[in-house]
Amino acid sequence: MRVVLAGPRPVAGAARQVEPPVHCCRRHDCAPFAQRLRQLExxxxxxxxxxxxxxxxxxxxxxxxxxxxxxxxxxxxxxxxEHLGEVLVARAAYDAGKSAN
Structure with missing residues (x-):
């Protein structure tokens, strides 16, 4: 939504602005992104x-x-x-516990 809130965008241009970027060098590459846009429509x-x-x-x-x-x-x-640091610490603790198993 952040991408389309910024103003009119073509599918390929909008896809490159999401995180992580969707690279639409071929038509089928943009299909899931375009499908999501159609759902929002x-x-x-x-x-x-x-x-x-x-x-x-x-x-x-x-x-x-x-x-x-x-x-x-x-x-x-x-x-x-404000909370990214806490999320990253939680992820690291979770990942460390998973690798120990």
């Missing part, structure tokens, strides 16, 4: 604009409904930045 969170040009181009953009989620995402980002 169905939920009313993303609008899809098809441009009849050669080659065809499709852009996705956040709808007003999706933009109401901005404060929620901002809170998650804030929480993540």
């Amino acid at each position: 169905r939920d009313g969170l993303v609008s899809r604009t098809y441009h009849a040009e050669v080659p065809p181009r499709v852009e996705y953009e956040a709808t007003p409904l999706a933009k109401t989620l901005t404060p929620v995402f901002s809170s998650i980002v804030q929480w993540s930045s």
Whole structure:
């Protein structure tokens, strides 16, 4: 959602901005990402604009409904930045326990 909240994006351009980036050098590479965008479109969170040009181009953009989620995402980002160290410590402890078994 962060990617489409930033403004209209073609599928390949949006895919490169997610973490980790999705590289759409071939059509099938973007299929799962495009499928997720279609699900968001169905939920009313993303609008899809098809441009009849050669080659065809499709852009996705956040709808007003999706933009109401901005404060929620901002809170998650804030929480993540404040607690990332704790999450990393927990992951390391978990991984260390798994490797000991």
